[in-house]
Amino acid sequence: MTSASIVRTSTAELYDAHVMKNYARPSLTLVRGRGAQVWDDAGNGYLDFTSGIAVSALGHCHPHWVAAVQRQAGELIHVSNLFRNPNQGELARRLVGYAGPGRVFFCNSGAEADEGMIKLARLHGVQKAGGEEGRCFKVIGAKQAFHGRMFGGMSATPQEKIQKGFRPLVPGFAFGELNNLESFAALVDDQTAAILVETIQGESGINPCTPEFLRGLRRLCDERDLLLLIDEVQCGLGRTGKFYAFEHAGIRPDVIAMAKGLGGGMPIGAIWAGGRAAELFQPGSHGTTFGGTPLACAAALAVLDVIEREQLLAHVTRESVAWHEALGRLVQDFPQHLAALRGRGFLVGVQMTGDPAPWLAALRERGLLAVSSGNNVIRLLPPLIASAGELAKSVEIFRAALAAKT
Numbered sequence: 451m452t453s454a455s456i457v458r459t460s461t462a463e464l465y466d467a468h469v470m471k472n473y474a475r476p477s478l479t480l481v482r483g484r485g486a487q488v489w490d491d492a493g494n495g496y497l498d499f500t501s502g503i504a505v506s507a508l509g510h511c512h513p514h515w516v517a518a519v520q521r522q523a524g525e526l527i528h529v530s531n532l533f534r535n536p537n538q539g540e541l542a543r544r545l546v547g548y549a550g551p552g553r554v555f556f557c558n559s560g561a562e563a564d565e566g567m568i569k570l571a572r573l574h575g576v577q578k579a580g581g582e583e584g585r586c587f588k589v590i591g592a593k594q595a596f597h598g599r600m601f602g603g604m605s606a607t608p609q610e611k612i613q614k615g616f617r618p619l620v621p622g623f624a625f626g627e628l629n630n631l632e633s634f635a636a637l638v639d640d641q642t643a644a645i646l647v648e649t650i651q652g653e654s655g656i657n658p659c660t661p662e663f664l665r666g667l668r669r670l671c672d673e674r675d676l677l678l679l680i681d682e683v684q685c686g687l688g689r690t691g692k693f694y695a696f697e698h699a700g701i702r703p704d705v706i707a708m709a710k711g712l713g714g715g716m717p718i719g720a721i722w723a724g725g726r727a728a729e730l731f732q733p734g735s736h737g738t739t740f741g742g743t744p745l746a747c748a749a750a751l752a753v754l755d756v757i758e759r760e761q762l763l764a765h766v767t768r769e770s771v772a773w774h775e776a777l778g779r780l781v782q783d784f785p786q787h788l789a790a791l792r793g794r795g796f797l798v799g800v801q802m803t804g805d806p807a808p809w810l811a812a813l814r815e816r817g818l819l820a821v822s823s824g825n826n827v828i829r830l831l832p833p834l835i836a837s838a839g840e841l842a843k844s845v846e847i848f849r850a851a852l853a854a855k856t
């Protein structure tokens with residue numbers, strides 16, 4: 451084929467023709483990023499307060515992250531889990547440093563981390579039942595939860611829009627009301643192996659667990675020999691100003707699922723397990739080809755380096771105060787459009803009084819990217835490196851969009 455015969459096709463046309471249709475996307479093609487900014491193919495710049503749905507913790511192309519990934523790509527990218535690699539060992543050590551004594555299993559996404567957690571719950575149930583399978587396997591989760599799109603996590607996600615079309619689901623899940631300890635306690639029986647919650651529900655409108663509720667779940671799990679499984683895939687890795695969001699409640703789970711921000715854009719997920727739960731996986735009981743590659747772990751190590759060196763936890767805690775205050779003023783000033791503000795740190799949901807889609811478009815037109823969550827909520831997820839100026843700018847853009855439609 452000569453170059454003259456190659457027909458240039460736009461990205462939009464390529465998507466229309468060849469990419470599966472499971473996303474209703476705005477017509478925007480992003481081609482470049484730096485810090486909290488991204489640019490589209492027409493050269494327009496945007497403040498990226500989606501962070502690729504809480505992934506790009508360091509913003510785009512942080513120099514330390516880029517250098518670490520480039521160095522590792524030229525050295526060793528993948529060896530599988532048939533062999534050790536130094537980065538995986540070091541990353542496990544660093545994560546154990548944050549979570550407490552225990553062990554880490556690496557995978558590639560939040561959904562995989564949640565599947566691994568659910569498998570640990572099953573193995574714990576088998577131990578509880580004296581080695582017999584199928585007697586103790588129930589996991590109690592929360593209404594409106596989101597635990598990913600694979601069969602275990604999807605079965606733990608009691609939302610019609612997620613489960614529709616995929617039944618029969620994995621059996622053994624029951625659901626209590628978030629922040630209603632009694633509703634969880636009432637579901638626990640001899641078949642129950644674990645309790646599973648997100649510290650802050652990220653996909654259903656930014657609904658945080660209260661500290662009292664989390665502490666109550668911890669007590670309940672201790673009393674009934676249940677594993678407390680905490681999904682920190684979205685709210686973890688510094689997004690709330692603590693490394694894990696449950697730290698605000700002063701508890702330690704038995705198992706933690708994490709992903710998203712861990713790799714700063716490189717796909718990587720992990721589960722940490724402590725105590726007896728750390729020993730449940732034995733050779734052959736679980737595995738992955740890609741999980742914990744030298745490259746993915748180098749990226750995650752670079753994320754941790756920057757979180758520590760640039761003191762990003764303190765930064766998120768400090769800068770979110772003025773940002774939340776300014777967003778709170780928007781709620782006061784535009785009660786006809788904004789109903790409430792929820793969340794913590796750099797994980798914020800603005801509850802709108804109506805459909806958020808036109809508002810997301812209005813923000814986009816003015817140079818701010820945000821993402822919806824649940825019913826009528828606009829979710830703002832700045833990268834952890836976002837400056838006071840960038841946070842203030844996001845409120846300015848939001849205010850201008852609201853003022854234009856009022």
Ligand SMILES: Cc1ncc(COP(=O)(O)O)c(C=O)c1O
Nearest residue numbers: 559560561596597598652683684
């Ligand atoms: C709390 C939570 N768990 C699990 C997942 C699934 O993660 P992934 O999309 O990486 O599979 C998500 C994704 O949004 C999430 O927010």
